[in-house]
Amino acid sequence: MARQREGYIQKLTDGSLWARVTYTGSDGKRHTLRRKVKNRTEGKKLLRELIDGLDRVGDHAVEGDRMRFRDLAQRYEAERLIEARYHNDRKVAGLRSWKVPRVYIRVLAAYFGNQFIKSITHADIERFKSHRLLTPVRCGTDAKTGEPTCRPRAIAAVNRELELMRAVMRYAQRQGWIYRSPFEMGSPLISKADETRRERTLSHDEEALLLAACAGRRAHLRPLLIAALDTGMRRGELLKLEWRDVDLAGAIIIVRAMNSKTARARIVPMTPRLRAELGALWQKSALDMSARIFGITDTVKNSFASACRAAGIDGFRFHDCRHTAITRMIAAGVPAEEVMKISGHTQTSTFLRYLNPTGYSLNRAAEILSSFNADRSESKPDATSFIN
Numbered sequence: 001m002a003r004q005r006e007g008y009i010q011k012l013t014d015g016s017l018w019a020r021v022t023y024t025g026s027d028g029k030r031h032t033l034r035r036k037v038k039n040r041t042e043g044k045k046l047l048r049e050l051i052d053g054l055d056r057v058g059d060h061a062v063e064g065d066r067m068r069f070r071d072l073a074q075r076y077e078a079e080r081l082i083e084a085r086y087h088n089d090r091k092v093a094g095l096r097s098w099k100v101p102r103v104y105i106r107v108l109a110a111y112f113g114n115q116f117i118k119s120i121t122h123a124d125i126e127r128f129k130s131h132r133l134l135t136p137v138r139c140g141t142d143a144k145t146g147e148p149t150c151r152p153r154a155i156a157a158v159n160r161e162l163e164l165m166r167a168v169m170r171y172a173q174r175q176g177w178i179y180r181s182p183f184e185m186g187s188p189l190i191s192k193a194d195e196t197r198r199e200r201t202l203s204h205d206e207e208a209l210l211l212a213a214c215a216g217r218r219a220h221l222r223p224l225l226i227a228a229l230d231t232g233m234r235r236g237e238l239l240k241l242e243w244r245d246v247d248l249a250g251a252i253i254i255v256r257a258m259n260s261k262t263a264r265a266r267i268v269p270m271t272p273r274l275r276a277e278l279g280a281l282w283q284k285s286a287l288d289m290s291a292r293i294f295g296i297t298d299t300v301k302n303s304f305a306s307a308c309r310a311a312g313i314d315g316f317r318f319h320d321c322r323h324t325a326i327t328r329m330i331a332a333g334v335p336a337e338e339v340m341k342i343s344g345h346t347q348t349s350t351f352l353r354y355l356n357p358t359g360y361s362l363n364r365a366a367e368i369l370s371s372f373n374a375d376r377s378e379s380k381p382d383a384t385s386f387i388n
Contacts, residue, residue: 007047009040019043021050026058033062053179064177069112069120072177073105076168081105089258089265096236096261104164107132117169118178122186125165129189132158156195163190197353198317201324202229206313213310218303223277224294225321230271232325232343232354234261235318239296243282244289251275255344262346269342326354 007021017040021033033050037043054062081101084094095101111128112120136150137157166189169181183189202210207229214222227238231253240259247254251270257263270278278293285291304318322343329339336351345351 007051009037009043009047017043019046019050021047021054023054031062033065053176056176056179058176060176064118064172064175065116067117067172067177069115069117070109072117072168072172073109073113076171077102077105080167080171086258089256091258091263100160101164104161105168107161108165108168117172120169120182122182122189125162125182125189126186128165129158129162132161154196155191159190159192159195166190198320198323200315200317200320201327202313202316202320206311206316209311210307210313213307218307218310220294220296221300221303221307223281224296224300226274226277227294228318228321229325230274231268232322232329232339233268234322234344235299236261237344239292239294241293242290243285243293246278246293248275248279248282260344262344264344264346266341266344323354326351330355 006023007019010018010020012018017037019033019035019037023031023033025031035046035050037046080095081098082094083098084091084096086092108128111131112124115124133153133155135153137153138148139151140149141147142149166181166183169178169183172178173181211222211225214220214225224238227233228235231238233253233255237255237259241253245254245256246252251272253268253270255266255268257265260266281293300318308314308316326339326343329342330336340346340348340351343351343354345354
């Protein structure tokens with residue numbers, strides 16, 4: 001039997017008007033909702049919304065009526081922002097990278113915390129975006145003055161926060177706590193086109209300097225960098241590699257699905273120098289097939305930055321090794337479809353962001369165009385040949 005909904009406008013002795021809806025809840029008991037309104041027109045509109053919400057999502061609509069963003073954020077974090085769980089090498093719950101989103105959700109909770117989730121509008125999120133873009137990022141302390149040093153916040157960083165906010169509001173919508181996400185009520189709030197695309201690649205001369213700097217206390221970086229530059233694998237994929245994932249005789253690396261960003265296994269070929277580097281590492285290791293190849297437990301951020309400074313290389317990040325490898329493969333004539341399978345890209349639009357023109361490729365393009373134009377000029381008939 002369908003649950004009954006009854007709604008009416010009640011006027012109290014003090015003259016105030018209240019919209020009241022009586023309904024039978026999922027517990028089988030009768031409940032009453034009361035909302036104060038300014039006039040009967042507003043009351044009738046509210047009654048329709050309340051009854052419609054109860055009809056569509058039941059008691060969840062009532063729960064969402066009084067839910068604040070802080071409570072929503074806590075629920076989302078507890079259910080979604082958890083360490084990944086696997087079954088037969090397939091992710092069945094959680095996130096591989098769950099720590100950074102937890103930082104983002106606390107930023108969101110600090111801004112929207114006390115606001116009712118149904119009251120959050122498209123304009124509210126626009127104001128949050130502007131606020132975050134105007135909030136600088138502290139990046140250290142001045143050695144002379146002791147004052148904090150700051151840099152402007154990147155649009156890409158704010159977009160990551162907005163993407164999480166969008167996911168949280170969609171989660172609330174699926175639970176029936178809100179009818180529509182504020183992201184659906186106006187112009188797009190997330191623009192990837194505004195982000196600064198990285199186009200930094202490493203020249204072969206710079207590579208020689210960087211590898212030379214990987215000596216002494218930075219010697220552990222050398223095989224890792226060669227692997228990154230010769231395979232285009234992601235840092236996380238490299239650091240999780242175990243000896244059982246490598247076939248030195250066949251010169252291939254197997255990236256397991258549970259270690260891949262896209263949750264798809266793939267095979268990556270090895271260059272002769274990478275094969276030699278890994279072979280030397282194996283001989284020095286404990287010969288344990290389940291051990292991690294590089295034996296690195298941190299992100300190598302500090303040691304990599306130190307190596308770049310020692311080599312005199314500016315503006316180069318570890319992830320740029322992936323850009324470099326993919327750009328070199330294409331320049332060497334490897335078909336784009338094969339490079340995508342090696343790099344693990346599933347979308348062409350994402351893959352194309354990793355193709356960065358180098359001085360050599362730009363000059364080569366100019367030479368090809370010049371040759372094409374010269375050939376066309378030579379084949380063009382002389383105008384005087386048309387005159388009798």
